[in-house]
Amino acid sequence: MxxxxxxxxxxxxxxxxxxxxxxxxxxxxxxxxxxxxxxxxxxxxxxxxxxxxxxxxxxxxxxxxxxxxxxxxxxxxxxxxxxxxxxxxxxxxxxxxxxxxxxxxxxxxxxxxxxxxxxxxxxxxxxxxxxxxxxxxxxxxxxxxxxxxxxxxxxxxxxxxxxxxxxxxSVESVLMFALIFMWTPPHFWSLALFMKDDYSNAGVPMLTVTHGRKATRAHILVYTLLLVPVAIGMAFTSIGGPVYLATSVVLNAGFLRGAWKIWRRDEAVAEADKYAVEKRVFRFSLLYLFLHFGALLAQAVLRLYGLGGW
Amino acid sequence: MSFQPEHELHKRRFGRNLGIGLSLVAFVVIVFGMTIVKVSYEPLPNPPTIAATGAKP
CATH class of the missing domain: 1.10.357.140 (UbiA prenyltransferase)
Structure with a gap:
């Protein structure tokens, strides 16, 4: 050719x-x-x-x-x-x-x-x-x-x-797995809420398409509630410590607040502000995961110098 | 020196060949590095001595 x-x-x-x-x-x-x-x-x-x-x-x-x-x-x-x-x-x-x-x-x-x-x-x-x-x-x-x-x-x-x-x-590695596993649904569903045409055009059975947007909002809240104990629980394992605990409490409070706001809103309100809350929660969820793993790393560094840990 | 201007297709092809070439070089370097570390830092366990096995010479 x-x-x-x-x-x-x-x-x-x-x-x-x-x-x-x-x-x-x-x-x-x-x-x-x-x-x-x-x-x-x-x-x-x-x-x-x-x-x-x-x-x-x-x-x-x-x-x-x-x-x-x-x-x-x-x-x-x-x-x-x-x-x-x-x-x-x-x-x-x-x-x-x-x-x-x-x-x-x-x-x-x-x-x-x-x-x-x-x-x-x-x-x-x-x-x-x-x-x-x-x-x-x-x-x-x-x-x-x-x-x-x-x-x-x-x-x-x-x-x-x-x-x-x-x-x-070990327990620690299973909890790290569980943290990402429980974080994924609220992360992606908040994306699906404001990228709505994409998934329905492609025929992908996203929760927003099959069960409706109200059900998706409820699912985001439920999965975020389930995520909280997993994320905070890791603080009490051998890889956790006070720095991780403080970081996790603040981040989970923020994520929970965002999920609560998403749940309270309906489509009319969301359309009016062009899904501002959903977009903010999606961005925050990225920061949430990055800072959780960053805090685990910080704990490991502190332990090297005999600091941190329980 | 070439008098013909290079076609965009050839630039793209050159970029791809260069990328693959550099990836292969990086792969060789990594395998070499791994080999050095494995050989230097993970000594093989010594075979059992005759005295330990109780065998007669």
Whole structure:
């Protein structure tokens, strides 16, 4: 095929398009939470192995993103937020996305087993499977609980980071998992409230579409209430301490207040101020997660100097 | 020196090749680094001595 024909078909992707396949923004959350999971663990890991492990966890997360883009190309094309992704935009073919996803998954899992241990690698493999198959292929288009169960995939990275250091699971790593798992539904549903046309256009059974917006507002409040004890409870484990507790109490009070406001509002009020509260809660939820893991990291640093902890 | 202006397609292709090339170099460096650390910092356990196993020479 001549260069000109390739160009006319738009089939020649740039390097940046392949990077976009890996969902770099999601990857940054994966890197941060996995790094915290690794650093707060009570076992020291050599910096080179720690760096390599985080890199391969991120690569595994990116690979599952590519598999997601391969499978979801049809619905991505219908949503404003995702229409510019490499596959629906025609810059990368679906087959290429599949090949990149499968290839990088294999590399990430094998290399994590070599850099860290088989258990961490098995957890990473399960996470990729969970996101690409359980969430993307089975749940996303079939149940409004897609976000709830699918959120588990995003919750695994700190557990994998912990497993890299310790080779196992503990109360602390399960609580870090639970924190992200319980945080995901209110985070995404507040987004769904103000991105309403996107999900209904694509036919994705988001809670807002299947059960209505009033029910979604109630769900946000209930899940935030369930999130609070998980987040604050972590303060009383070996990785918690007074700094984490203070941070968590303030953040949970803020999140709860936002969820309460969302629940009290109806569509007319929300339309009037262009979903200002929902947008604010969505932004706050990002800060909420970042600061919780930041506080865990701060506790670990303080412990190094004999401060913090109970 | 080329007298023909470079087509955008060739620039994109060069960028992709460069990106993949640098990724491969980074991968080799990481594997090398991991190997050095594994060899230097994780000594293999010593095999059991004859005295410990009770075998006769």
């Amino acid at each position: 001549s260069d000109i024909r390739v160009y006319e078909q738009g089939g020649e992707a740039g390097f940046g398009d392949y990077v976009q396949l890996l969902k770099p923004r999601v990857m940054s959350l994966v890197v941060f939470t996995a790094l915290v999971g690794l650093l707060v663990a009570p076992v020291h890991v050599h910096p080179v192995l720690a760096f390599s492990s985080i890199l391969f966890i991120a690569l595994g997360g990116g690979a599952s993103g590519a598999l997601n883009m391969w499978w979801d190309a049809d619905i991505d094309a219908k949503m404003r937020r995702t229409a510019g992704r490499p596959v629906p935009a025609g810059r990368v073919t679906a087959d290429e996305a599949l090949a990149v996803g499968l290839g990088l998954s294999g590399i990430a899992v094998v290399m994590l087993a070599l850099a860290a241990n088989a258990f961490a690698a098995a957890l990473l493999a399960f996470t990729i499977f969970f996101y690409a198959v359980v969430y993307t292929m089975w749940l996303k288009r079939s149940t409004p609980q897609n976000i709830v169960i699918g959120g588990a995939a995003g919750a695994f990275p700190p557990m994998i980071g912990w497993a890299v250091a310790t080779g196992g699971i």
